[in-house]
Amino acid sequence: MTTPLRLGIAGLGTVGVGVVKIVRQKANLLATRTGRPVVITAVSARSRDKDRGVNLSDYAWEDDPVALAKRDDVDVFVELMGGENGPAKDSIEAAIASGKDVVTANKALLAHHGQALAEAAEEAGRVIRFEAAVAGGIPVIKALTEGLAGNDITRVMGVMNGTCNYILTRMLDDGLSYDEVFAEADKLGYLEADPNLDVGGIDAGHKLSLLSSIAFGTQVDFDAVELEGIQRISIEDIKQANDLGYRIKLLGVAQMTGRGLEQRMSPCLVPKNSPLGQLKGGTNMVVIEGDAVEQIVLRGPGAGEGPTASAVMGDVCDIARGFRVSTFGIPAKSLSKAKTAQSNSPAPYYLHLKLEDRPGALAKIATVLGDNGISIDRMRQTKHKNAAAPVLIVTHKTQRAALDAAIEAMQDTGVVESAPVALRIEMV
Amino acid sequence: MTTPLRLGIAGLGTVGVGVVKIVRQKANLLATRTGRPVVITAVSARSRDKDRGVNLSDYAWEDDPVALAKRDDVDVFVELMGGENGPAKDSIEAAIASGKDVVTANKALLAHHGQALAEAAEEAGRVIRFEAAVAGGIPVIKALTEGLAGNDITRVMGVMNGTCNYILTRMLDDGLSYDEVFAEADKLGYLEADPNLDVGGIDAGHKLSLLSSIAFGTQVDFDAVELEGIQRISIEDIKQANDLGYRIKLLGVAQMTGRGLEQRMSPCLVPKNSPLGQLKGGTNMVVIEGDAVEQIVLRGPGAGEGPTASAVMGDVCDIARGFRVSTFGIPAKSLSKAKTAQSNSPAPYYLHLKLEDRPGALAKIATVLGDNGISIDRMRQTKHKNAAAPVLIVTHKTQRAALDAAIEAMQDTGVVESAPVALRIEMV
Structure with a gap:
């Protein structure tokens, strides 16, 4: 295969620019690894004139991402705009309808519309890949879908919102109150426009619902995730938990029980000497337990230009190599509707x-x-x-x-x- | 694709039996995930009569693994016998020559003959996969080759010999001498027949040479790995290092420098609060650093029936799905001969x-x-x-x-x- 793989990139924020940089700077490496050139043919973003520190003059420009998604000179539509609906959804649907593969970092969109999009992609014979949507640079979707394909997964856990982990870490390390660190994080630009997406556990909940689907072969069901944010966590609880040998983390847990699928994203105590307990700052961690592999722990940066672009490029390279895997690991029509179980599995x-x-x-x-x-x-x-x-x-x-x-x-x-x-x- | 993928398994020790169990017990899961049935057609081992606790009567038996490798009803030759030469090498060569793909857990063989085997496989249009050869159940080959394909890898590090880490952990935790723990490990059957493979760093060095090749696109060069075992590590050093804030680990490090490729497997001090410093007992850990992704840490069981069989099945499922990737990530003919650099990069x-x-x-x-x-x-x-x-x-x-x-x-x-x-x- 020496036909180039042609990317159309919608969204030129931090991550989009990171992807452009990798494609431009590593042309030889990518071609050697995938067996064919990987090129960008067209891009789209809100403002054409903004200086993004990267040369875009070689690429066609589209004001409308839907138009980009339909272009004949695009093989893979790379959606990095974000948003649960609107242009992201419209353009991904258009891409699939016009026979493109899709790579996206959009957890909110997939958490809400993943099943429908996966079915549409399947009917069109296209793939949707989303490594960058969960735990940033950590290749966790790949590990679950492919590396651990011989396992019945028993439990998946993760600290997947760097902002929350930053807040909780700083409260412990510096003895500051939730409100103080929240205000600081806000000032530093760490928070989403709607901070409840972070501190309310919604963003991490989106990610958990995607991992659950892959781990258990079930339809994504974000509404079934029991959500509890970190807003009520006091410095007193953090200190007391620490004295008792624990750390408080906003922890996502998905496990299949006899009663159905439990999915919860909530502040939990974890032993302070465990890998999860040791996790500091914005770093993410996912723990996967399977009947054969026992326990695998994956740790890495949960956000940022480089790590997220790395995940996007992993998906792009897979497509360039001709790897075709169903969106959630098995055919969309085979994904079962999991019975939702209230989180009632016994714990201290x-x-x-x-x-x-x-x-x-x-x-x-x-x-x-x-x-x-x-x-x-x-x-x-x-x-x-x-x-x-x-x-x-x-x-x-x-x-x-x-x-x-x-x-x-x-x-x-x-x-x-x-x-x-x-x-x-x-x-x- | 609904044609079954037919496995021939050579070697029915712990790992071979683990693979047989997964294929037998998870037929539906594997078929759903890969889109086609995965079956075993033939097996081979030294003793036919041994009770292995698993039903082999459905499978053809071959006394000679080379004969197994050549069978017309085998698509993938799964080599789990081990050994740097002899039957393992002969049968893998026979498998490639007769058009089979190969999955193996054999680090010694690949460390010594990886380049020649990769070239032979490439000429025959077949693949050799070896996830189980490095760090047991951790999907690290996949992470490096595929998930992080958009990165220039800058450094790879790993604790990849569980026996050594067990010995060092137990010396620290229980204040025992190297000789005492070594004798105990020997009694428990934790050591290779030639213990120098473990404590001399050879086994871990084999693994490092494979990771290096994938990380840097270079021909496997085990002879260039600077090896130093843990035999000289005293309980006094372990305690002193601990007091200074460090743990001693048998750590493999591969990094590309201006002077060439450094590969060393030696006892090192690492900060005790780092993920590597926290690692206890037989668990393995691999740290991958890339220019985009920054740092990824992967942790999991380095050996054992379930974890190793999980890695073998990950490779099998990839082949069943039609994923074809070069043995060391890029075409064998494109792998460069790295200049060997003596380990001289500055460190405390x-x-x-x-x-x-x-x-x-x-x-x-x-x-x-x-x-x-x-x-x-x-x-x-x-x-x-x-x-x-x-x-x-x-x-x-x-x-x-x-x-x-x-x-x-x-x-x-x-x-x-x-x-x-x-x-x-x-x-x-």
Whole structure:
């Protein structure tokens, strides 16, 4: 195959420019590796005149990404605009309809429309690749879909939002409050335009829903992801968890249970000496467990020009080499509709209560837990200056439903001052 | 493609049996993922009668793996016998000559004959895949060859011999001597028949030479790997390194420099809070650095039935899907002969000397270092009961050649009691 592979790139932000740079600077390397030249024929972005520090004069320009997607001189439509709907969706649909393969970094789009797009691509005999949509530069989609294809995957976990991990790391390392670090992250431009996408766990939830689909052969179902953000995590909880031997991470977990597929993205405690516990700053980590391979841990930069462009180019090179794999690893029509299971697989929990400082208060709480079948692994009451006494409890393994019932019953005891913090301890 | 992919498996030890189990137990999963049935048609091993706990009666039996490799009903020859020459080499050559693809876990064979085999496969239009040969269940060959294909790789590092890492971990955790843990590992069956393959760094060196080839597009050159085993590592060095904030690992490093390709497999110090420093027991880790992706870390089990069979099946599934990639990532004829560079890229070093306990001894050593242009970052003399005073020095960055010159000059001072221990501190 010496026919060039011709790319049309829509979106010339950080990642798009990164892709252009690699294609321009590594022409020989790419041709040697894939067996054919990889070239850009046309590009599209919102503003034509902006100086992006890269020479675009060799490429045709389209104001409209849909027009770009339909061009006869484009084999692969590279969508790097983002957005759950709008131009990204329209242009990918147009690309598929006009017989192009698609490479995208768009997690929101695939989390919401992945099944429909995968079916459309399949009918047209085209592929959609999205390595860059999950965990930045880490080739995790490839590992799951191809490298571990001989496994029944049992669990996938990941810290996949660098901003959240940055916030939580900085709170611990520098003793700052959530609000202080949030304001700082905002100033540094680390946050999405709608910060809830980051700190509310939505962005990471999108990624988890894509990993789930590939891992378990199920249709992407973002709405089934139980989402909990990091907004309620206090510096006190971070410190207490640390003293108990844990770190708090915004952790995504997907696992297939007898009751169905559990998908949750929530702040969890993980052992501080585990690879997940050791993860700092904006770095991402994905843990994959399979019946044959046991456990694989993949770590790398979750964002940025180079890493994300690296992932895009991995997909482009696969297409250049003639590798054709279904969007979610198996044919779209074979993806099952997973039954959604409420996250109820047993785990130890961390509880943080503020109790009225009077005789019998602790006994009441212990009784409520016992009544709900929850046994206590560790309990500590910490020093306090206020009337309310902070009490920390690490439970033995229990189900979330039992814990929720206990927390509700605690409210009736009259000794609990505010809503308890309850965080799952994920065993990794 | 609904034609079955037919495997012939040579070697029915732990890994071979693991592969048979996966093919038998996951027929539907494999067919769904790859689009065609994956079946075994014939097997070969030394003893036909041995009970391997798996039903082989459906498969043709060959006493001779070469005969297996030539069978008309085999599409992929899966070589799991091992050995640098002999039946493994003969049968792989026969397989290629008779038009089969090859999947192997045989690092020794490829480290020595990889280039010739890759050229033969290429001429015959066949592929050789060897994910299982490096770092067990970790899909690292795939990550390097495909996922990171858009990168110029700058450095590859790895802890890839589980036995050595087990020995070093247990020495640190339990304060045991090298000899004690070695004897224990031997009793537990963790060591190769020739233990020097493990503790001498040869097995890990084989793996590094394969990674180097893929990372840098060069012909496999195992003889150019500078090998140093862990036999001289004392519990004292492990403890001192730990006190200084480092762990000792048998670490492979390959990097392209202006002077040529450096490949070394040797005990190094790594920061104890780095992913490499945190690695315990038999787990493997590979760190890949590329100009776009920055740094990716892959961690997983380095051996065992399930993990190794998982890697073999990843390769098998790729072939079933029709993915054809050159043995070392680019056409064998395009692999360059790298100029070998002696490991001389600058790094800090850890030095452990035994000095005569008399005035001026330390000054003499400091002078020798200074004369060779080596400056001292940290120095400490530890408590001692004997006449010889243990002195620990961490240097600033220096070149190995300067250090060797200094060590030689130290012998002439008359104050050094035995050959100093000098270990590179690899910055990760």
